[in-house]
């Protein structure tokens with residue numbers, strides 16, 4: 001099978017944790033042993049947790065020798081895991097191949113650099129999607145090459161770069177996405193997503209968002225809570241985008257402790273935040289200016305007898321995830337037309 | 341990686357040729373070498389051509405020894421390929437593992453049985469999704485077991501059975517699917533699919549369909565040709581489902597040589613055919629009774645400022661295929677509500 005085939009497995013795995021790694025990038029890694037057998041397909045899952053390469057190395061070693069599981073289970077953090085791997089790997093990954101969607105880091109962060117880990121495992125070859133141009137982390141490919149590891153760059157480059165887009169945007173100031181739930185025939189289902197997996201995913205995103213924006217009409221109609229209770233997460237601060245200044249304070253979202261709420265007829269304050277989530281329906285999407293980066297569409301498995309959201313907009317579908325009986329479409333807005 | 345992982349690769353590959361194998365079932369096969377490296381991921385592509393196992397065996401051998409490519413290229417049909425493989429395999433697939441979505445056939449068809457091929461290759465293990473209950477082909481798993489090959493049955497059984505559903509239905513009399521093109525926001529785009537890959541796929545299906553059903557309103561409005569010119573294929577016979585009995589004979593579909601056209605206010609004649617394709621829009625789907633087995637949705641990548649198709653219907657999404665900048669959703673109707 002081709003390098004593109006194996007890197008695609010890493011890309012798909014990384015998408016499972018897209019945005020959930022905030023403020024880190026979504027990264028996936030696949031390891032093949034010296035005979036070309038797939039040992040692991042892993043991703044970076046959450047900031048503060050192990051990088052994709054560390055997760056994949058752990059799983060690959062465990063698949064070679066299951067007795068390592070109990071040894072690695074003793075690690076209390078990624079740094080300890082890194083050290084346990086260095087001490088116990090017994091060259092089990094000698095001549096392995098690593099596939100990584102992003103150039104392995106070359107800096108000491110919460111763990112020692114992934115490039116050093118890969119070298120220590122005795123990998124023969126590293127296949128990389130996107131290059132890391134970050135001041136701190138860059139240089140992993142060069143380090144590996146200088147130490148005799150064969151490195152191939154820019155494989156599936158477009159798809160790996162798309163995976164990095166939110167990270168690059170929030171690093172440079174702001175990433176904003178619009179979340180909408182639609183049926184198969186384009187009916188916006190408002191705040192209600194019937195699928196538990198999708199709702200849990202929404203709550204994960206809310207718990208990470210620096211700011212959540214919601215339209216005044218949605219607040220009045222849906223009377224939402226807009227918290228992250230399904231994962232016992234932090235409820236995000238809220239910007240209510242509305243020309244109205246007074247709302248019924250019995251609406252649940254106003255009664256969350258330690259939540260900041262701003263009401264504004266301008267959406268500009270949102271774009272000063274790094275990671276912004278917008279939830280709304282048709283009118284909100286229609287009235288938004290073109291500054292939304294991505295649109296996340298939760299699509300249910302049913303046709304509903306009601307009118308669709310009615311607007312012109314072209315999207316590039318970057319990825320599809322299955323969520324229970326529905327799907328999540330990760331879309332990049334290509335243009336946004338506004339209909340009177 | 342798990343058996344489910346590898347069988348999923350075979351399932352996904354088989355879906356690429358779903359319905360296109362008519363009257364044969366869609367089948368996929370994956371081969372791992374003795375070290376667990378993936379050698380090939382193949383499918384049965386078309387009736388009369390090689391079975392999935394034969395295609396996968398050919399590709400696996402070629403990946404082990406590329407000089408076999410020129411030898412196998414001389415085969416003029418699957419039977420010759422089978423014989424060339426038997427003569428030239430040099431035990432390169434000794435101790436391999438086969439993953440097949442359907443139990444390998446045990447009968448002499450256009451080729452000798454796949455079960456014998458797998459045994460001849462010296463496979464160690466065969467992992468099977470669905471069992472073959474067909475009178476002629478069944479017995480492959482038993483044959484392999486009796487000859488010392490380890491066989492595992494019923495892996496990913498539900499997904500493999502879904503893959504077989506059209507085959508089982510047309511074998512027992514009739515399989516009918518409804519094809520519709522929708523935008524992201526549920527607008528039916530009528531006969532026009534902008535995406536060349538999707539249009540080509542439609543023409544492949546038309547060329548195989550025993551009968552194509554189209555609504556009278558669509559005939560008058562779209563004035564379609566309904567042929568398979570993109571693949572230089574046979575134009576299907578047509579049933580125009582309409583209470584009208586007179587149509588403008590200048591409409592292109594009436595001017596295809598050797599095409600039978602029936603006009604009827606009953607759709608019943610369609611269900612006497614084995615493989616029926618229905619193309620239509622909202623009203624047709626709404627007015628159809630519940631005898632449609634599957635709905636194929638070609639979904640474009642745009643939102644369009646127009647009304648959606650407006651009906652209640654719950655579907656199970658069996659598979660998604662990417663088609664250029666759009667997608668094809670393979671859906672099974674779970675219920676069909678009719679709105680006044």
Ligand SMILES: [Zn+2]
Nearest residue numbers: 051104105114
């Ligand atoms: Zn790293």
Ligand SMILES: [Zn+2]
Nearest residue numbers: 391444445454
């Ligand atoms: Zn066969």
